[in-house]
Amino acid sequence: MKTGNSILSSYGTTIFEVMSRLAEEHRAVNLGQGFPDDSGPADVVAEAQRYLAEGWNQYPSMMGLPALRQAVAAHAKRFYGLDVDWAREVMVTSGATEALAACLFGLLEPGDEAVLFQPLYDSYVPIIRCAGAVPRFVALDPAKGWSFTRESLEAAFGPKTKLVVLNNPLNPAAKVWTEAELRVLAEVVVKHDAYVVCDEVYEHLVFDGRRHVPLITLPGMRERCLRIGSAGKTFSLTGWKVGYVTGAPGLMQPVAKAHQFLTFTTPPNLQSAVALGLGKEDAYFTGLAGSMQAKRDRLSAGLRAAGLTVLPAEGTYFLIADIGAHLRDGEDDQAFAKRLTVEAGVTTIPVSAFYETDAPRHLVRFCVCKRDEVLDAGLERLGAYFGG
Ligand SMILES: Cc1ncc(COP(=O)(O)O)c(C=O)c1O
Incomplete structure (x- = not known):
């Protein structure tokens, strides 16, 4: 063998x-x-228990429970002023990890290139390589607040660039990208007609009065970004592995195709509990x-x-x-x-x-x-x- x-x-x-x-x-x-x-949070955990005991425990819809998709859309409006059509633009996944895999497998074709910032979360490169694509790296400088230059970013792009993976806030560097940095990235992405997979699992963990700015809210980015969140990080329930992807319908289609063969769906009681959680008070x-x-x-x-x-x-x-x-x-x-x-x-x-x-x-x-x-x-x- x-x-x-x-x-x-x-x-x-x-x-x-x-x-x-x-x-x-x-x-x-x-x-x-x-x-x-x-x-x-006790109320989120209690809802998972209630639904498990009283709810429907068979395969839920492939795209996720409507209640959770509606909650993801409402959360995007509430925190970022983003209008999202829950029925066509939100998909529930088994953690952000599966969301990343679905986005990358859905969008990348063999020979495509993907631009990544280093340091990076460990699952990005193996998934990109499994998709037959080639990673290109941009270094962030720890001595200068983990910043990059436009030149170094441009140098990683080429005719084969399909997408960028952006982790904001950034693990492990604990960096929250500034709006100015995001604008530079957005300009280069538009110039090269690329997409961005935005890993925003730490969106609610920003400090000292900073504001998390999803790239998808910047000019020209609404049709180019897939935004990923994770209940694991937002509710300190990392073992639950409930994630969600938001993006324009045309982008969501190939991602949903990948998801149907990766996990197809996610435990319904956890989805119901996360729906409740996303609606929690400020x-x-x-x-x-x-x-x-x-x-x-x-x-x-x-x-x-x-x-x-x-x-x-x-x-x-x-x-x-x-x-x-x-x-x-x-x-x-x-x-x-x-x-x-x-x-x-x-x-x-x-x-x-x-x-x-x-x-x-x-x-x-x-x-x-x-x-x-x-x-x-x-x-x-x-x-x-x-x-x-
Ligand atoms: C940057 C980043 N992305 C994705 C994940 C995975 O999230 P999940 O547990 O929802 O799959 C993590 C978990 O540590 C992470 O740090």
Whole structure:
């Protein structure tokens, strides 16, 4: 039997899995993998239970429960002033991960090129390669607020460019794209007649009074963008894997075709619960961002007190520390992250794992979305390790 020749076989076990296993082995405080450790909003969880007990538990509509598609459309209007036709422009998926796969498989043909910003979320490139397409990379500069130049962006585009993948707010860099940056991107996309798959799973996790601007709301972008959201991040229920895609009907058609062969549908009780969640009062959404911002401040202050350099974190579940000054001879971020787990008992994710090319070797990612006592336990260990 022949095995091991598929595109995916060249990928090892993800760094999140590797570091989480190491954390378990060494009983480390795991500030690596990005999931919150609270139980999510009680009313949303209760609705999932109610629907499970009382509702219809057979295959729901392939495009998703109307109640959730209507809620996604209403949410887009409420937060971004975006008019969305729920019946033709919204599709429910099994997490943002499936939404990404459906968008990329739906739009890309073999030989097409896709433009990606580095650092990037780990599932983009394997999906693009499985679609037979070729990734082209644009570097974001950590020393300059993870910015890019128009020249570097233009250089990644060519006659074969089909689409761009934009992650805003950006994991792992904790960057919230400015409107000026988005305008530059929009201009280049129009010039090259491309599409944009917008991974906006952290849309409600932006800090310090910043505003999340979906690219789809910018001039010329309404017909070119597919906007992806995730209930996992918006309701701190990452295990539910409920996502949603919004886009113009012509773009949604090929995406729906891919979705019908990927998962076809998503558990109906979770869809009903997320519909309820998206209609929650404003205080829920501001509270979510506020509590995450407080955790960011707590972790940043503690890391600085332990002697680490912390990069600005404008949104998401994460913050990045520059560990350049702490690297031993010949050590890179991966070796450092392993040493920190084994010797200090704190687990992080090396940022080079978010690169396909030209990775920096002096950055690690900390997850801020943990209970305060977990953050404090990690900080105490780091203080003792670097201080002692
Ligand atoms: C940038 C980004 N996109 C997509 C996902 C996946 O979201 P979901 O759990 O809804 O599939 C994640 C999860 O960590 C993420 O960080």
